[in-house]
Amino acid sequence: MINDPYREGAARGWRLVDAARLERDVEAEADVIVLGSGAGGGIAAEVLAKSGLRVAIVEEGPLRSTPDFRMREADAYPQLYQESAARKTADKAINILQGRCVGGSTTVNWTSSFRTPPDTLAFWRSHFGLDDYSPEALLPWFEMVERRLGIHEWNGVPNLNNETLRSGGQALGIEVSGMRRNVRGCWNLGYCGMGCPTNAKQSMLLTTIPSALEQGATLYSHLRAERLIVEGDQVRGVDCVAMEPAGVHPRALRVRLRARHVVLAAGAIGSPALLLRSGLPDPAQRVGRRTFLHPVALSAAVMPQVVAGHAGAPQSLYSDHYLHRDPIDGPVGFKLESAPLHPVLFGTTLQGYGEAHAGLMREFPHAQVLLALLRDGFHEASPGGTVQLRDDGTPVLDYPLNDYLFDGMRRALQAMAEIQFAAGARSVIPVHEAGLRWSSLAEARAGIATLLLQPLALRVVSAHVMGGCAMGKDAAQSVVDPRGRHHRVRGLTVADGSLFPTSIGANPQESVYAIVARNVSALAAELTGRPAAPIA
Amino acid sequence: MGLTRRTWLKTGIAGGLLLAGAWAFHKPLDRLAKRGLVAQAPLDGALRLVVPALVPVLLAGMLPEAAGERQAAIRQATDGVATAVAALSAATQQEVSELFALLALPPTRIAVARLSVPWPEASEAQVRAFLDGWRGSSLALLQSGYQALHDLVLGAWYADPAHWGVIGYPGPPEVPRPS
Numbered sequence: 073m074i075n076d077p078y079r080e081g082a083a084r085g086w087r088l089v090d091a092a093r094l095e096r097d098v099e100a101e102a103d104v105i106v107l108g109s110g111a112g113g114g115i116a117a118e119v120l121a122k123s124g125l126r127v128a129i130v131e132e133g134p135l136r137s138t139p140d141f142r143m144r145e146a147d148a149y150p151q152l153y154q155e156s157a158a159r160k161t162a163d164k165a166i167n168i169l170q171g172r173c174v175g176g177s178t179t180v181n182w183t184s185s186f187r188t189p190p191d192t193l194a195f196w197r198s199h200f201g202l203d204d205y206s207p208e209a210l211l212p213w214f215e216m217v218e219r220r221l222g223i224h225e226w227n228g229v230p231n232l233n234n235e236t237l238r239s240g241g242q243a244l245g246i247e248v249s250g251m252r253r254n255v256r257g258c259w260n261l262g263y264c265g266m267g268c269p270t271n272a273k274q275s276m277l278l279t280t281i282p283s284a285l286e287q288g289a290t291l292y293s294h295l296r297a298e299r300l301i302v303e304g305d306q307v308r309g310v311d312c313v314a315m316e317p318a319g320v321h322p323r324a325l326r327v328r329l330r331a332r333h334v335v336l337a338a339g340a341i342g343s344p345a346l347l348l349r350s351g352l353p354d355p356a357q358r359v360g361r362r363t364f365l366h367p368v369a370l371s372a373a374v375m376p377q378v379v380a381g382h383a384g385a386p387q388s389l390y391s392d393h394y395l396h397r398d399p400i401d402g403p404v405g406f407k408l409e410s411a412p413l414h415p416v417l418f419g420t421t422l423q424g425y426g427e428a429h430a431g432l433m434r435e436f437p438h439a440q441v442l443l444a445l446l447r448d449g450f451h452e453a454s455p456g457g458t459v460q461l462r463d464d465g466t467p468v469l470d471y472p473l474n475d476y477l478f479d480g481m482r483r484a485l486q487a488m489a490e491i492q493f494a495a496g497a498r499s500v501i502p503v504h505e506a507g508l509r510w511s512s513l514a515e516a517r518a519g520i521a522t523l524l525l526q527p528l529a530l531r532v533v534s535a536h537v538m539g540g541c542a543m544g545k546d547a548a549q550s551v552v553d554p555r556g557r558h559h560r561v562r563g564l565t566v567a568d569g570s571l572f573p574t575s576i577g578a579n580p581q582e583s584v585y586a587i588v589a590r591n592v593s594a595l596a597a598e599l600t601g602r603p604a605a606p607i608a
Numbered sequence: 609m610g611l612t613r614r615t616w617l618k619t620g621i622a623g624g625l626l627l628a629g630a631w632a633f634h635k636p637l638d639r640l641a642k643r644g645l646v647a648q649a650p651l652d653g654a655l656r657l658v659v660p661a662l663v664p665v666l667l668a669g670m671l672p673e674a675a676g677e678r679q680a681a682i683r684q685a686t687d688g689v690a691t692a693v694a695a696l697s698a699a700t701q702q703e704v705s706e707l708f709a710l711l712a713l714p715p716t717r718i719a720v721a722r723l724s725v726p727w728p729e730a731s732e733a734q735v736r737a738f739l740d741g742w743r744g745s746s747l748a749l750l751q752s753g754y755q756a757l758h759d760l761v762l763g764a765w766y767a768d769p770a771h772w773g774v775i776g777y778p779g780p781p782e783v784p785r786p787s
Contacts, residue, residue: 074785
């Protein structure tokens with residue numbers, strides 16, 4: 073029997089406030105306000121609430137739960153994603169998939185779970201003074217969040233969309249490994265990206281947020297945090313504005329929350345944006361800088377057999393072969409994974425129109441897609457992007473693609489075409505405005521070698537936004553200290569992927585979980601004067 | 609229409625789709641609306657003028673052949689685009705609104721879209737020339753305008769369960785709903 077934890081919780085007295093339905097302004101107080109309910113906010117809320125603190129969670133998106141997840145793109149994108157899944161960088165060259173709902177991106181991600189790679193942590197220690205960020209020091213926290221969220225080597229059968237990566241890789245001597253996933257009793261349906269309809273995905277929506285609510289936390293949905301309330305050098309709370317039910321426009325109704333401490337976990341675009349709107353001191357202008365995306369290049373293939381890339385776990389296999397060929401600060405490396413296929417995502421991402429596009433769409437059951445996510449932020453030619461504010465105060469990320477990244481994109485397109493042909497692909501189509509349908513590796517190689525790689529020609533996507541409130545020892549180089557505490561004001565801890573001083577080089581959710589669990593446990597101990605409650 | 613190449617480029621560099629066009633296009637569009645030439649809501653009117661001309665070209669090979677069904681499908685696709693636009697962020701809706709205003713207004717339609725006839729009279733070849741011109745443009749602004757139209761129309765089409773059968777997508781599986 074599939075249950076709806078929120079309906080049951082509401083009946084038990086959970087404090088759920090939908091700001092879209094408020095009838096008057098509200099003022100309220102808590103010990104700690106957690107801004108954002110995604111990977112960082114969810115873990116923070118549970119640690120703090122279990123440690124005995126009164127927590128208020130603020131989420132700009134709606135509360136949608138199990139019965140709402142109907143596995144239809146037309147419902148899921150407008151309701152569950154930032155900007156209706158059409159969030160773009162300033163020049164429109166990169167489409168960003170990011171959640172905006174209770175549970176944040178964890179409600180809509182594909183469950184891929186990786187510990188922070190040791191070479192990434194080594195780079196953080198040597199370049200940013202993050203001495204405590206070693207695999208050994210983080211191990212107990214990885215283990216804790218893995219227990220909490222059921223992260224384990226998935227024992228289901230990879231679908232053919234993923235299997236193509238393995239069979240092609242095997243033929244070429246490229247190592248392909250099984251993924252770990254945060255699921256319990258997964259039905260292997262393939263609709264993780266539209267909200268899990270079976271309560272298998274151990275998202276924040278299903279795990280930590282209900283746990284915090286059970287401890288008496290208050291969850292505000294449809295509530296946009298506008299700016300921090302700062303008195304002197306002390307953060308005292310946050311001013312918020314209610315959103316209309318559709319989540320597009322703010323209402324003329326305000327919520328003012330006061331607290332001893334604010335935990336900022338609005339994601340790597342939302343968190344720097346709140347700091348910018350709040351006008352906190354930032355003499356070195358680090359806020360919003362070095363925002364990373366793992367920019368993704370895509371390669372589509374038409375396979376002889378039916379792939380049915382819409383069905384089955386979206387991601388279950390991966391290859392780090394091309395991450396380890398060069399030094400981490402050399403030519404950009406990339407991680408290879410598969411991308412699930414659904415009609416809107418596939419139809420809009422695929423270039424071209426008319427007969428050519430329609431022809432490929434008719435081969436949808438045979439379509440297979442590989443993706444290469446580039447490990448940005450480790451080379452001086454990869455400084456990432458900058459979060460800026462529009463006139464209306466909403467954020468936009470300016471992320472210029474450049475030759476350093478395009479070099480990696482070209483190598484990635486070559487590598488993916490090679491793997492797809494080695495797996496028996498009938499044809500391969502790089503996702504590029506001038507990408508043709510190539511029916512042999514030789515053709516594809518020659519074609520990719522001469523593709524003009526530039527913004528908007530290559531159709532680039534991202535599902536991993538990181539950085540912008542970088543942690544570091546040196547206040548001139550970073551926004552927060554290694555524990556996430558703001559360098560310049562008291563009472564403010566950043567606890568999400570915006571902390572990362574580079575990209576992760578792997579799907580980032582587990583890095584957020586573990587690092588936030590550690591940092592916020594230290595915060596809870598400080599606020600209560602006793603050790604934080606473990607969450608698993 | 610005082611849209612010089614220079615302001616156009618400046619707008620492009622500013623990053624948004626036709627930021628400077630906000631006032632420049634909305635005012636004349638309001639005037640057209642007052643004269644009953646486009647529907648009252650500026651975005652909706654412009655969208656409904658332009659999208660029905662784009663659909664048969666962007667979705668060539670997917671639209672039904674029979675005239676009645678074809679018209680109905682074009683209408684539904686246009687409704688789908690309007691629905692999709694309404695769900696975009698306020699800032700993006702503003703940009704899309706400016707894009708459609710630019711396409712709908714004769715002076716900019718001629719100057720920037722290079723389309724000499726009104727949209728309802730445009731041949732498929734003329735629409736294709738417009739789309740290819742923007743798609744292959746060296747101006748990022750026009751390229752991104754093409755991609756916005758591409759994504760809106762194709763996205764609205766494939767969001768509709770009625771269009772899943774022909775591409776062999778069975779739709780989501782049955783899962784018992786929580787009671």
